[in-house]
Amino acid sequence: MEPRPRSFYVLAVFFALFLLFLYGPIVTISILSFQGPQGGLTFPMNGVSTYWFHDLFRQQAVGDIWGSFRRSLALGLMVMITTVVVSVLAGMAFRKRFAGAGILFYLTIASLVIPSILISLGVGLIFSQLGFTVHWATSGFGAQLTWTLPFGLLIMFAVFNRFDKSYEEAARDQGATNWQTIRHVVLPIIAPSLIGVALFGFTLSYDEFARTLLTAGSYNTLPLEVFGMTTNVTSPVIYALGTLTTLFSFAIIGVFLLSAWVMARRRARQGSDAGKGV
Amino acid sequence: MHRARHLTGWLQAAPLALILLTFLVLPIITIVIVSFWRATEFSIIPAFVFDNYVFFFTSSVTYKVFFATFKYAAITWALTLTIGFTVAYFLAFHIRSLQLQIGLFLLCTIPFWTSNIIRMISWIPFLGRNGIANSTLISWGVIDQPLEWLLFSDFSVILAFVHLYTLFMVVPIFNTMMRIDRSLMEAARDAGASDWQTLWNVIVPLCKPGIMIGTIFVVTLVMGDFITVRFMSGSQKANVGRLISNDIALLQYPSASATAVVLLCTVLIVIAILLRFVDIRKEL
Numbered sequence: 215m216e217p218r219p220r221s222f223y224v225l226a227v228f229f230a231l232f233l234l235f236l237y238g239p240i241v242t243i244s245i246l247s248f249q250g251p252q253g254g255l256t257f258p259m260n261g262v263s264t265y266w267f268h269d270l271f272r273q274q275a276v277g278d279i280w281g282s283f284r285r286s287l288a289l290g291l292m293v294m295i296t297t298v299v300v301s302v303l304a305g306m307a308f309r310k311r312f313a314g315a316g317i318l319f320y321l322t323i324a325s326l327v328i329p330s331i332l333i334s335l336g337v338g339l340i341f342s343q344l345g346f347t348v349h350w351a352t353s354g355f356g357a358q359l360t361w362t363l364p365f366g367l368l369i370m371f372a373v374f375n376r377f378d379k380s381y382e383e384a385a386r387d388q389g390a391t392n393w394q395t396i397r398h399v400v401l402p403i404i405a406p407s408l409i410g411v412a413l414f415g416f417t418l419s420y421d422e423f424a425r426t427l428l429t430a431g432s433y434n435t436l437p438l439e440v441f442g443m444t445t446n447v448t449s450p451v452i453y454a455l456g457t458l459t460t461l462f463s464f465a466i467i468g469v470f471l472l473s474a475w476v477m478a479r480r481r482a483r484q485g486s487d488a489g490k491g492v
Numbered sequence: 493m494h495r496a497r498h499l500t501g502w503l504q505a506a507p508l509a510l511i512l513l514t515f516l517v518l519p520i521i522t523i524v525i526v527s528f529w530r531a532t533e534f535s536i537i538p539a540f541v542f543d544n545y546v547f548f549f550t551s552s553v554t555y556k557v558f559f560a561t562f563k564y565a566a567i568t569w570a571l572t573l574t575i576g577f578t579v580a581y582f583l584a585f586h587i588r589s590l591q592l593q594i595g596l597f598l599l600c601t602i603p604f605w606t607s608n609i610i611r612m613i614s615w616i617p618f619l620g621r622n623g624i625a626n627s628t629l630i631s632w633g634v635i636d637q638p639l640e641w642l643l644f645s646d647f648s649v650i651l652a653f654v655h656l657y658t659l660f661m662v663v664p665i666f667n668t669m670m671r672i673d674r675s676l677m678e679a680a681r682d683a684g685a686s687d688w689q690t691l692w693n694v695i696v697p698l699c700k701p702g703i704m705i706g707t708i709f710v711v712t713l714v715m716g717d718f719i720t721v722r723f724m725s726g727s728q729k730a731n732v733g734r735l736i737s738n739d740i741a742l743l744q745y746p747s748a749s750a751t752a753v754v755l756l757c758t759v760l761i762v763i764a765i766l767l768r769f770v771d772i773r774k775e776l
Contacts (some may be wrong), residue, residue, distance in 0.1 A: 218586075221687065225582040229596075232579050235655065238601055239614035242624070246617055256617040257624060270591060304508040304551060312501025318509055326563045327763055329716025332752050333734050336519020339526055339745060356515040363508060417605035424719060426739065437609050444723065456610040463606040470596070 240460055248454035255450065279455065282439035285350055289435060290420040292355055297362045297415030298408055304363075305370025306396075307386045323350035326364035330424030333357050338428035353429040365414045373407040406477045413470040416465060520756070526750035544750035550759070552737075558758075564646075564721070565714045570651040572710050573703065575654065576661025580702075581695070582664075584669035597666060604659050612652050612723050619643035619651075644726035652724045653714055661706035661717050668702030669695070670699040704770035708763055715759050732758075 244251075250261025270279060308315055337357045341348045348354070380405065385395045423437045430438055436459060445450050499721040530539045548554055579600065587593045603611065618624045626638040641647055672695065680690040718733030732755045739748035 218592060219687075222586050225578065225586055228578055229582045232575060233599060236600070238620060239655070240603075240606075240611065242617050243610075243614040255626070256620050256622055300507045303504040307501045307504035307508075310497050310501035310504075312498045312505060315501070315505070318505055318512075321512050321516065322508070325512055327514070327712040327759065328520075329752075329755055329759060331716065331718055331732060331733050332523060333515065333519060335736065335740060335745070335748060335752055336523045337515060339522045339749075340518060342524070356511065360510050360515050363511065367508070367639075376767070387711065396608075414606065421605070421607040421609075423609055424682075424717075437607055440607070440609050440613075441719070441723075452613060456607075456613055460606050462611055465600070467602055467605050 240456075243399045243453040243459040244460070247450055247457045249450040249453075253446065253450055255448065259358045266450045266460070269449075269451045270454055270458070278434070279436075279439060282434045282436045283459075285424050285433055286420050287434035289350055289355060289358070292351070293358050293362055294412050294415035296359060297366045298411050300359075300363060301366030301370050301411050302401075302404075302408065304367055304456070305374055306400075307376055308367075308371070311482045322367050325360045328360075330361070331423045331427075332334075333360050334428040341429075348431040350426070350430040350433055350435055354431070357425040357429040358422050361422060361425055361460075362415045362418045366416065369407060369414065373404050377403070397428035401482050406481075407476050409470055409474040410478070413467065416470075417466060420466075424449050515614050523749045523752050525774045526746055529749075530709045531744050531746045533660040534743070536743075544747045545754075547747065548750050548754065553730075557732055557735055559731050560729065561715055561733075564650060564653065564717075564731060565711050567650050568657065568714045569656045569707060569710050571650070572658045573706070576658050576706060577665055577699070577703070578720055579658075579662050580666040580669055583689075584666055584672075600662050601659055603685070608656055609719075609723075611656060612720060615648065615652060615655070615724070616643070619648055644724070644728055646725070646729060649721050649729060652720050653717075656720065657710050657713055661703075661710035664702040664705040664709075665699055666702070668699045672698050701770045704766055708766050711762060715729075715762070716755070 246256070246259070247266055248262050248264065249259060249266060250263045251265045253260035276429050304318075308319070334357060337353050338348060341353050346352075359490050377400075385399045390398070421437055422435075423441065426435055426438060434442065440452070440455060440459070443455070525545055526536065528540050528542070530537045530541055530543065565570070583596055583600075584594055587596060620626070621638050621640070621643070623642070625642055626635075629635045630638070676694055676698075677690055680694045685693065715731075716733055717731065718737045721729055721731045721734055722737070732751065736748045736751050736755065739745070739751065
């Protein structure tokens with residue numbers, strides 16, 4: 215191998231600093247969340263304890279954290295499943311170049327780039343004018359989909375752009391129906407990418423703030439609850455919460471990435487399933 | 493045959509179309525309608541008046557706030573582009589093993605899947621009056637007094653924007669870089685180009701689509717933001733998004749809607765200009 219040029223070392227340092235910039239703050243608050251009971255919002259550490267984590271579990275020092283966590287979890291799963299199903303269907307539709315595909319594509323892009331507060335405001339207005347009550351599972355759910363679906367669809371585009379059509383043609387030549395082709399050929403091939411779509415669907419919903427703000431109603435999701443805390447909580451308890459929910463996010467990301475990896479490995483090992491029948 | 497294809501296509505696209513109609517198109521139409529309504533302190537009244545727009549365009553605050561919005565977008569764009577391009581360049585051209593490449597790339601993208609609110613909060617211990625930055629600088633003897641402009645200032649707002657959104661640059665630029673045919677770079681070197689010349693005349697032009705997609709993301713996210721500016725400036729700075737959210741807090745929905753319509757038009761014009769440089773669907 216040729217020796218590394220000097221630029222490599224300069225850029226490597228730059229990259230390391232970038233990672234420090236990216237992760238430094240969150241590492242800092244996770245250290246500070248172990249402040250002693252008298253500790254403040256910054257260094258020095260005033261003793262080391264798990265006091266602030268216990269504080270989180272005590273009812274009502276600080277709002278309804280666990281209720282909002284459960285709601286965010288439920289909403290995240292709802293959004294995740296919907297995003298996967300709708301994105302896959304739409305991805306297949308776009309391969310057929312149906313009339314109106316162009317408009318729908320631009321609508322999806324618009325959904326991605328539109329300032330989030332417009333969705334929040336607009337959905338809130340519709341609900342109030344129609345006399346409905348906004349609720350995280352109805353208006354909040356729909357508002358979040360306008361954020362997750364574009365990502366889902368873009369991933370499906372990337373997947374189908376690389377999809378080898380000859381697999382489908384082979385299936386059809388063997389007499390497979392449309393549905394059989396999708397069920398036994400297309401879906402298994404794109405399955406690992408669906409994990410990616412699911413990851414986006416869940417995490418973007420779980421962390422969504424702006425589009426949920428006016429559409430969640432009287433029961434907050436976790437990000438709304440956390441934001442509410444920033445205005446009236448001035449103790450490290452908010453760091454403890456930040457640490458826990460970030461760890462939870464990392465765990466979720468880990469599970470998704472791991473399953474994608476396992477799936478890819480298993481496929482590489484098994485290779486063809488020719489002759490095994492369906 | 494032809495009809496059947498369209499029909500299946502429509503059926504498969506229907507859920508997406510339906511959701512976007514209900515939660516994107518209808519809300520925008522509603523906002524446009526309400527922007528012509530009148531408001532009292534307690535309620536909003538259907539009408540067709542231009543009061544909200546007249547007020548918006550005659551208020552001196554409007555122009556200041558619009559200027560601030562463009563300022564945030566421009567500075568954030570320049571910084572995220574520089575940092576994002578450098579990071580992507582390092583990953584794409586200096587890391588030789590694909591596994592390490594994927595691993596480091598994931599390391600750059602993981603924060604995207606965590607909470608923005610928490611990521612903003614996590615700057616407080618750094619930037620506060622007695623925070624890490626100030627105490628470090630004082631102990632080094634660089635400054636005598638704590639710097640007041642670190643937190644709750646334009647500085648902290650832009651810092652947070654860069655922190656939150658740089659990966660929107662890294663991902664598309666890295667994506668286009670990975671598709672550059674390496675023999676082009678060899679050819680440039682064989683023809684006597686220096687590293688800088690190769691970078692500027694070969695790599696940058698080929699990365700343009702990725703740069704454009706990243707730009708669209710960053711610019712629209714910053715222009716439409718209200719929460720980062722509110723939180724990181726301690727409510728001391730304003731952009732257009734904050735004007736809207738303040739009106740909403742005061743239940744002045746018609747006025748909020750008028751501002752929202754103007755913001756939407758501004759963002760769409762910016763995107764229309766950017767889209768002239770790139771075909772998004774070809775780049776996926």
